Amino acid sequence: xxxxxxxxxxxxxxxxxxxxxxxxxxxxxxxxxxxxxxxxxxxxxxxxxxxxxxxxxxxxxxxxxxxxxxxxxxxxxxxxxxxxxxxxxxxxxxxxxxxx
Amino acid sequence: xxxxxxxxxxxxxxxxxxxxxxxxxxxxxxxxxxxxxxxxxxxxxxxxxxxxxxxxxxxxxxxxxxxxxxxxxxxxxxxxxxxxxxxxxxxxxxxxxxxxxxxxxxxxxxxxxxxxxxxxxxxxxxxxxxxxxxxxxxxxxxxxxxxxxxxxx
Numbered sequence: 020x021x022x023x024x025x026x027x028x029x030x031x032x033x034x035x036x037x038x039x040x041x042x043x044x045x046x047x048x049x050x051x052x053x054x055x056x057x058x059x060x061x062x063x064x065x066x067x068x069x070x071x072x073x074x075x076x077x078x079x080x081x082x083x084x085x086x087x088x089x090x091x092x093x094x095x096x097x098x099x100x101x102x103x104x105x106x107x108x109x110x111x112x113x114x115x116x117x118x119x
Numbered sequence: 120x121x122x123x124x125x126x127x128x129x130x131x132x133x134x135x136x137x138x139x140x141x142x143x144x145x146x147x148x149x150x151x152x153x154x155x156x157x158x159x160x161x162x163x164x165x166x167x168x169x170x171x172x173x174x175x176x177x178x179x180x181x182x183x184x185x186x187x188x189x190x191x192x193x194x195x196x197x198x199x200x201x202x203x204x205x206x207x208x209x210x211x212x213x214x215x216x217x218x219x220x221x222x223x224x225x226x227x228x229x230x231x232x233x234x235x236x237x238x239x240x241x242x243x244x245x246x247x248x249x250x251x252x253x254x255x256x257x258x259x260x261x262x263x264x265x266x267x268x269x270x271x272x
Contacts, residue, residue, distance in 0.1 A: 075196070079196065079200050082197055082200045082201055083200050083201070086200075086201040086203070089197055089201060090138050090141050090142045091138065091141050092197075093193055093194065093197050094141050094142070094144055094145060096193055097145065097189060097190055097193050098252065100189060100193070101186065101189065101248050101249070101252065102249070102252070104185075105246060105248070105249045108242070108245050108246065111242070112242045112245075115238070115239075115242065116239075
């Protein structure tokens, strides 16, 4: 697991290295906007993914402990997942408006 | 010494009323989506033109399908956890979760390559469930005030 995480770290570093070396002169404003847009979308997606995973894990644990409370838990889970997804969509919409 | 005050309603009855209210919330959100979508689509047509309205309509359709698939996915997951209902394969549940993102990506790509002008409408349409949830929140607030008012009388 530790080796796998190291491998992912190296691969992500390489992803950044290639476009960085490909640029010739000074970086323009547009490229900075693209870079920050990519970072913000990546951060938003990662955090939303973590939040969704945590919400689903908590809901399944609660359902397994108390199956009688299914309607309430299911409703809260659906609501939570929709709102978490909409946060990622907000980021995407803002990025689109800024980059376009 | 314990001073238990008898509740006006038996606990079981109160609980089942809450559960019924909770269970009716998802169909209400779906109904809000079905009402809000066409109304806002017409408003977008009048305000921003046909292309934006079409983009908004496509966004609404994607958001509605996404919501329905999310609901069925969560229901399948709950069936699997509680061992009730028709048993579904875990692969199917995961595939249904992932298929939603594929649908979203394909629609966004298609509209980006064919009608770039209506992409803003598509993004706006994707927020239809949020609007429906806000409407549901206001409805629940109204219902809570009404319950409190009838409880005090």
